[in-house]
Structure formats: structure tokens, C-alpha cells
Amino acid sequence: MTQAAEPARTVIMTVDDDPGVSRAVARDLRRRYGASYRIVRAESGESALDALRELKLRGDLVAVILADYRMPGMNGIEFLEQALDVHPGARRVLLTAYADTGAAIDAINVVDLDHYLLKPWDPPEEKLYPVLDDLLEAWRRSDHRPVPSTKVIGHRWSARSSDVREFLARNQVPYRWYSSDEPEGRRLLAAAGQDGMRLPVVITPDGTPLVEPEAVDLAARVGLATTPEADFYDLVVIGGGPAGLGAAVYGASEGLRTVLVERSATGGQAGQSSRIENYLGFPDGVSGAQLTDRARRQATRFGAEILTAREVTGLEVSGPARVVRFSDGSAVAAHSVILATGVSYRQLAAPGCDELGGCGVYYGSALTEASACRGHDVYIVGGANSAGQAAMYLARGAKSVTLLVRGPDLSASMSYYLIQQIDEAPNISVRCGTVVESAHGDGHLERLTLRDTDSGQTELVDAQWLFVFIGAAPLTDWLDGTVLRDERGFILAGPDLTPDGRPPADWELDRPPYHLETNVPGVFVAGDARAESAKRVASAVGEGAMAVMLVHRYLEQS
Numbered sequence: 001m002t003q004a005a006e007p008a009r010t011v012i013m014t015v016d017d018d019p020g021v022s023r024a025v026a027r028d029l030r031r032r033y034g035a036s037y038r039i040v041r042a043e044s045g046e047s048a049l050d051a052l053r054e055l056k057l058r059g060d061l062v063a064v065i066l067a068d069y070r071m072p073g074m075n076g077i078e079f080l081e082q083a084l085d086v087h088p089g090a091r092r093v094l095l096t097a098y099a100d101t102g103a104a105i106d107a108i109n110v111v112d113l114d115h116y117l118l119k120p121w122d123p124p125e126e127k128l129y130p131v132l133d134d135l136l137e138a139w140r141r142s143d144h145r146p147v148p149s150t151k152v153i154g155h156r157w158s159a160r161s162s163d164v165r166e167f168l169a170r171n172q173v174p175y176r177w178y179s180s181d182e183p184e185g186r187r188l189l190a191a192a193g194q195d196g197m198r199l200p201v202v203i204t205p206d207g208t209p210l211v212e213p214e215a216v217d218l219a220a221r222v223g224l225a226t227t228p229e230a231d232f233y234d235l236v237v238i239g240g241g242p243a244g245l246g247a248a249v250y251g252a253s254e255g256l257r258t259v260l261v262e263r264s265a266t267g268g269q270a271g272q273s274s275r276i277e278n279y280l281g282f283p284d285g286v287s288g289a290q291l292t293d294r295a296r297r298q299a300t301r302f303g304a305e306i307l308t309a310r311e312v313t314g315l316e317v318s319g320p321a322r323v324v325r326f327s328d329g330s331a332v333a334a335h336s337v338i339l340a341t342g343v344s345y346r347q348l349a350a351p352g353c354d355e356l357g358g359c360g361v362y363y364g365s366a367l368t369e370a371s372a373c374r375g376h377d378v379y380i381v382g383g384a385n386s387a388g389q390a391a392m393y394l395a396r397g398a399k400s401v402t403l404l405v406r407g408p409d410l411s412a413s414m415s416y417y418l419i420q421q422i423d424e425a426p427n428i429s430v431r432c433g434t435v436v437e438s439a440h441g442d443g444h445l446e447r448l449t450l451r452d453t454d455s456g457q458t459e460l461v462d463a464q465w466l467f468v469f470i471g472a473a474p475l476t477d478w479l480d481g482t483v484l485r486d487e488r489g490f491i492l493a494g495p496d497l498t499p500d501g502r503p504p505a506d507w508e509l510d511r512p513p514y515h516l517e518t519n520v521p522g523v524f525v526a527g528d529a530r531a532e533s534a535k536r537v538a539s540a541v542g543e544g545a546m547a548v549m550l551v552h553r554y555l556e557q558s
Contacts (some may be wrong), residue, residue: 009036009038009062010036010037010061010062010063011037011038011039011040011055011061011062011063012029012033012037012038012040012062012063012064012065012066012132013039013040013041013042013048013051013052013062013064013065013090013453014026014029014039014040014041014065014066014067015041015042015043015044015045015048015065015066015067015068015071015076015079016041016043016067016068016071016095017043017044017068017071017072018043018068019043019067021119021366022041022042022043023041024255024485024524025041025042025066025095025121027040028121028124028128029132030467030548031078031108031124031426032124032129033132035133035135035517037063038060039413039434040055042174044071044074045067045071045073045074045075045076045078045079045082046073046074048065048067048079048083049079049082049086049224052065052083052086052087053086053190053191054207055087056086056087056187056188056191057188057191057192057203057207057208057209058149058205058206058207059149059151059203059205059207061089062087062089062090062135063081063090063091063135063136063139063428064090064091064092064093064119064135064139065080065087065090065091065092066093066094066095066133067079067093067094067095068094068095068096069094069095069097069100069236069368070096070097070098070100070104072418076094076095076096076367077094077103078168079390080092080094080113084112085190086187086190086191089139090139091112091114091115091136091138092112092113092114093113093115093116093117093131093132093133093135093141094113094115094116094117094120095116095117095121096116096117096119097118098118098232101116101118113130114135114138115135116256116420116448117131117211131414134484136275144153149204149205150173150174150175150176150179150203150204150205151169151175151176151188151201151202151203152164152165152168152175152176152178152200152201152202152203152224153178153180153185153188153194153199153200153201153202153203154176154177154178154180154190154199154200154201154550155178155179155180155199155200156187156372156445157359157360157444158199158200158358158359159357159358159359160199160200160212160358161199161200161358162358162359162368162369163358164198164200164213164218165177165185165368166265167215167218167219167264167265167309167357168218169217169289169368169376170264170265170266170267170271170272170289170292171222171265171266171308172289172293172296173223173224176183177502180196180199183538188201188203188255189201190554193209193387194209194211198210198211199212202218202221202222204221204222205222205223208221212449213224215264215309216309216310216328216437217331218309219308219309220309223307224303225305225306225307225308226307226308226309226310227281227307228259228305228332229305229399230257230259230332231319231332231333232259232300232332232333232334233256233257233259233332233333233334233335234251234256234257234258234334234335234336234547234551234555235251235256235257235258235259235334235335235336235337235338235551236246236258236259236260236261236262236322236324236332236334236336236337236338237251237258237259237261237337237338237528237544238312238324238337238338238339238340238341239260239261239262239268239339239340239341239342239475239527240260240261240262240265240266240267240268240296240306240308241266241268241269241270241271241340241342241527241528241540242267242268242270242291242295242527242537242540242541242544243268243338243340243342243526243527243529243540243541243543243544243547244260244262244266244268244338244340244342244526244527244544245260245266245267245292245295245296245299245527245541245544245548246295246526246540246541246542246543246544247260247338247340247526247544247545247547247548248260248299248304248306248544249295249298249299249304249544249545250544250545250548250549251304251338251548252303252304253302253304253553254548254552256548256551258299258303258304258305259304259305259306259307259332259334260304260305260306260307261307261310261312261326261332262307262308262309262310262326263309263310263311263312263475264308264309265308266292266295266296266306266308267288267289267291267292268342268384268527268528269342269343269344269345269364269528270288270291270292270537271288271289271291271292272288272364273287273288273386273389273390273419274287274288274370274389274390274392274393274394275287275389275392275393276288276291276389276537277418278415278417278538279291279416279537279538280385280538287338289305291319291537302338309530310326310327311326311327311540312325312326312327312478313325313326313327313478313481313518314478314482315337315478315482315483315523316482316484317520318333320335320558321333321334321335321358322334322335322336322337322520322522322523324337335522335555335558336446336522336523336524336551336554336555337412337522337523337524337549338523338524338525338526338531338544338548338551339476339479339483339491339518339523339524339525339526339529340525340526340527340540340544340547341471341474341475341476342474342475342527342528342529343473343474343475343476343528343529344363344472344473344536345363345468345469345470345471345472345473346470346471346472346473347363347468348361348381348436348468348470350436350437350438350439351433351438351439352438352439352440352441353436353466353468356439356441356444356445359444359445360439360444360445360446360463360464360465360466361439361445361466361468361470362384362443362465362466362467363451363467363468363469364467364468364469365430365438367548369465370393370394370397370513373394373397373398373401373465374397374398375397375398375404376398376399376464376465377398377399377400377461377462377463378394378398378400378402378463378465378467379401379402379404379436379448379461379462379463379464379466379467380394380401380402380403380404380466380467380468380469381404381466381467381468381469381470382403382404382405382468382469383405383406383407383410383412383413383414384413384414384469385413385414385418386417386469387403387414387467387469388403388410388415388419388421388422389420389547390419390467390469391420391422391425391428392422392425392428393401394467395425395428396429397426398427398465399427400428400429401425401427401428401429401432402428402429402430403422403428403429403430403431404431404434404435404436404450405430405431405433405434406433406434406435406453407432407433408420408432408433410430410432421448431450432491433452433453433454434450434451434452434453435450435451435453436448436449436450436451436466437449437450437451437458439466444464445464445465445466446461446462446463446464447460447461447462447463448461448463448466452496472528472535473489474488474489474490474491474524474528474529475529476490476491476529477489479491482496482520483518483519483520483523484518485531486502486521486531490529490530490531490532490533491518491525491529491530492518492519492531493513493515493516493517493518493519493524493525493530493531494513494514494515494516494517496517496531496532497518497519498512499514504519506519507519507521508521509521511557514550514553515546515550516530516543516546516547516550517550517554521554522548522551522554522558524551525537525547526540526543526544526546526547527539527543527544530543
């Protein structure tokens with residue numbers, strides 16, 4: 001079946017093994033409905049089912065199926081029964097001779113037949129069109145809304161399914177989720193030729209099923225850029241959080257050939273935030289996803305390239321060029337580089353958490369899971385702003401939200417406005433001096449063992465949802481041997497490289513490093529990955545902009 005360049009129209013299908021009859025039915029249908037509907041004809045039940053499965057995978061809608069009763073191999077009733085499994089919302093019509101009206105009446109009970117038509121149907125204005133007009137009107141009144149072009153079939157407690165949903169959501173790729181144990185999910189799996197043993201299955205806009213896809217393959221198939229358009233740039237920005245997006249916006253807007261490389265999804269930890277209320281210019285607050293989307297569109301409007309699902313594994317100096325190497329062995333070079341790799345949440349060391357990751361235990365907000373928390377008891381580990389923002393968001397639907405904080409109170413790491421909101425929320429409680437001792441569950445989280453840090457006493461609680469926001473680990477191991485870092489892995493830059501007033505030992509220029517410049521000339525750092533950074537969205541954006549200003553200064557003097 002050929003793919004149309006323009007959005008597909010809703011389908012009316014006709015199936016008849018007699019080529020002459022098949023063409024005649026299709027001709028009459030096109031004459032009346034061709035301007036508004038796509039007419040698809042098949043000459044056997046088997047080929048019609050193949051076409052219906054392809055339409056299903058592509059997300060095309062089928063309004064009416066007309067099938068001849070007397071077909072060899074698979075008669076019309078047998079075909080419509082199987083078609084019902086693929087497109088249950090389509091109206092079903094059987095074409096039959098007068099002698100077969102008994103079979104047609106039986107089909108009303110077998111396949112919930114909507115109508116049967118006697119051959120010949122001439123004149124169609126009297127015998128065909130009125131029937132179809134009524135069926136199409138009934139179909140339009142039913143719930144036949146088109147679904148987004150990308151579909152994800154998975155299991156609620158599948159870690160990989162959760163990862164794929166989060167990847168698509170954070171990259172602003174519209175998709176629809178289908179549970180593998182519900183009827184529509186099973187229909188899609190059958191149409192894709194899968195038995196559901198390997199999940200998730202992602203069906204791309206062109207109808208191609210991807211089984212347990214890796215991020216880079218998934219990104220390429222859903223329209224995200226993964227390959228640089230050039231071999232050399234003025235500026236490579238590594239990391240797509242607030243600092244990286246800020247650098248991309250200012251770099252591209254000021255005429256630098258700029259490419260931003262992100263290993264997962266733009267936005268970083270800020271992009272996962274349900275609500276940021278202290279960012280300048282948004283008095284009513286803004287979600288991390290909204291802020292990220294605006295920044296990404298702004299960067300691309302100025303001409304910056306944004307590559308997704310590309311992991312950087314190395315940085316090399318080659319004369320005046322700075323070479324960035326990817327995990328697949330490819331590379332891109334530039335005059336300058338800004339490291340905006342950000343940080344990731346530290347893993348919870350409690351027994352059971354690793355095994356239940358993505359199956360009730362989540363790192364970061366995992367906003368795609370929020371709707372499933374409705375009416376449940378939710379636990380959050382952490383006492384900083386990200387944990388507080390997640391608590392406020394999840395409390396909208398959860399039965400209760402419990403913040404587990406190791407320290408004596410929230411004031412050490414959480415903004416005052418958030419502490420006030422949490423105090424006023426009736427279904428949020430804070431347990432200070434409490435840690436997760438262990439997590440338990442068979443295939444998904446079922447219980448937590450909590451420990452009081454003062455008394456040492458433990459308590460077993462029922463829990464299906466645990467969101468973890470503890471500490472921050474810089475994503476900088478790949479820079480080992482090239483860029484200087486502190487004992488925790490944060491990147492040293494500017495004054496931190498010259499505590500005694502002297503530049504680093506391998507510094508070859510007759511000037512000291514610029515404020516955000518690392519020990520490698522032309523390589524700068526911005527945002528949370530920098531040692532002693534403020535760990536706030538506004539400061540990260542500001543450092544991204546400042547780093548671009550210093551890039552200009554570096555290029556002018558090179």
C-alpha cells in the first residue's frame with residue numbers, strides 16, 4: 001500500500017474476489033465518497049487483513065468495510081470476524097446474493113454486522129448510498145478520534161517501557177500509550193506480528209514496529225536529529241540543560257555555527273521539573289517542559305542544530321581544533337566547546353532499588369507516571385527544590401505524598417516558598433531523619449522499609465511509587481585525563497584553576513584562563529557541572545550566555 005505525502009483520509013474498504021465486481025464497487029464508492037474518504041479495495045480476505053494491519057500500524061482510521069460473502073479460502077463472515085479484531089470501530093457490511101440472506105442474518109450475531117446488501121446494488125443512489133450515508137454518520141458520532149502517529153505498547157511495570165515513554169515525552173514527541181494486557185494493545189501487537197514477550201513495541205509514524213528500541217534508533221525513527229550536518233563548527237555545546245540551551249541560543253543568535261549535543265533529552269533536570277516558580281519573568285511559574293520547549297525552539301530558530309540521543313565519550317585537542325568523539329566512533333570538531341553536561345541524581349543504595357528501577361522506583365520526576373499515581377500513596381526521597389516541586393505536583397492526584405528527608409528539616413536545601421506550600425498542602429507529610437532501608441516487590445514496588453536515623457527503628461510501609469531526588473553526580477567521567485576536575489568530579493575553571501595566582505601546569509598561553517574556561521584553552525564550562533556552581537536554573541542560563549561571550553573573546557585572540 002503506497003503512503004500518501006499528505007495526511008491520510010479515513011478509509012472505506014471493499015473486499016471481493018471477483019475483479020469485475022471489486023472494481024465496480026470501488027467505482028461507485030469513489031463517485032460518491034472519493035473526495036472525503038480514501039477508497040481501498042482488496043480481492044481476498046487475506047490481502048484485506050494485511051492492508052487493515054498496515055492501516056492500523058500507521059494510525060489510519062477505517063470507517064466502513066464492505067465484504068462479499070462468497071469468497072474462496074476465507075468467506076466474508078470469517079474475514080469480518082478477523083477484521084473486527086484489528087479495527088473494532090469500523091462499520092461492517094456484507095454483500096450477499098438473495099440465496100445467502102440466511103448467512104447474512106447469522107452474521108449479525110457472529111460479527112455484530114451493521115448491515116447486509118443484496119447484489120446487485122444498482123442503482124447505488126437507492127440501494128447503496130443511503131445505507132452507507134447512515135453508517136458513516138453513525139461512525140462519525142462514535143469515538144473514532146485519530147491517535148498520535150507514534151504508538152507505544154508496553155507494560156505498566158516494565159522499566160524499559162517507562163524509559164521509552166519518558167524519552168518521547170521529554171523530547172516533545174507526541175505518542176499514545178497502550179497497555180499490552182488491554183484489548184487495543186493486544187490488537188496492535190498482533191498487527192505488528194509480536195506476542196508481547198519483548199516490550200515495549202514502538203510503532204513509528206510510517207507504521208514500522210520497533211521492538212525494545214535503543215534511544216538512538218528510536219530518535220532517528222521519530223524525526224529527531226541524531227547526525228551533525230557538518231564536520232566542523234564554531235561551537236559545540238555538550239549538554240542540553242538550561243546552561244546548554246542558553247549557550248546554544250546566544251551562540252547561534254550571534255552568528256556562531258553552533259551544534260548542541262544531548263545524550264537523552266533537552267532540559268536536563270530542570271526539564272523534568274513539574275513547576276519552577278522562582279524563574280525570572282514567570283510570576284505564575286512555568287513547568288520545566290514548557291521552559292525547555294521554548295528554549296529549544298528559540299535555539300533552532302536562530303539556526304542551532306540540536307542532536308539527540310548522542311553520547312559523547314571523548315574530547316581531544318588537535319591543533320586549533322577541539323574534537324568531540326561519540327560512542328559510535330564518529331566525531332565532530334569545532335573551534336570551541338562549552339561543557340554543559342549537568343548532573344544526574346545519585347542512585348539510592350538501598351537493597352532492592354536497583355532491581356525495581358523503572359518498576360515503581362524512579363529517579364527524577366518521571367512525569368509520565370504521574371497519572372498512574374492518582375489515588376495512591378507516593379513516597380519521595382530528597383529535601384531540595386526538585387523534590388519539593390515533585391511533591392506539589394504529585395499531590396494534585398495522589399492520595400498522599402510523603403517526603404523522606406535525611407536531615408533534621410527542609411530549610412537547609414529547599415526554597416522558603418516551597419516549604420510554605422508543602423506546609424499548607426493537606427495530603428503532603430514530611431518525615432525528617434528518615435531514610436529508605438530497602439525496597440521490596442515481585443516485579444514492581446510493593447513495600448518500603450524505612451529507618452529512623454536517630455533511633456535506628458525500622459518500619460515496613462505499603463508503597464507502589466518511590467521518586468528519588470538525592471544528591472547530584474556530575475556527568476564528567478569521560479573527561480578524565482583531559483579536563484581538570486575536583487575530587488567529586490565537578491569541572492574546575494577560571495579562578496579555581498589558579499588558587500595560587502599561577503595557571504595550570506600544562507597551560508601554554510600567556511594569559512590566565514577566562515572565568516569559565518577550563519585548563520584546555522577554548523573549552524569552557526557552564527551550569528551545574530562547574531565546581532561550586534549555584535545549582536539554579538537562572539544561574540545556569542546566565543553562565544551559558546557568559547560562556548558564549550568568552551568564546552567570542554577566545555576566537556578573536558586565536
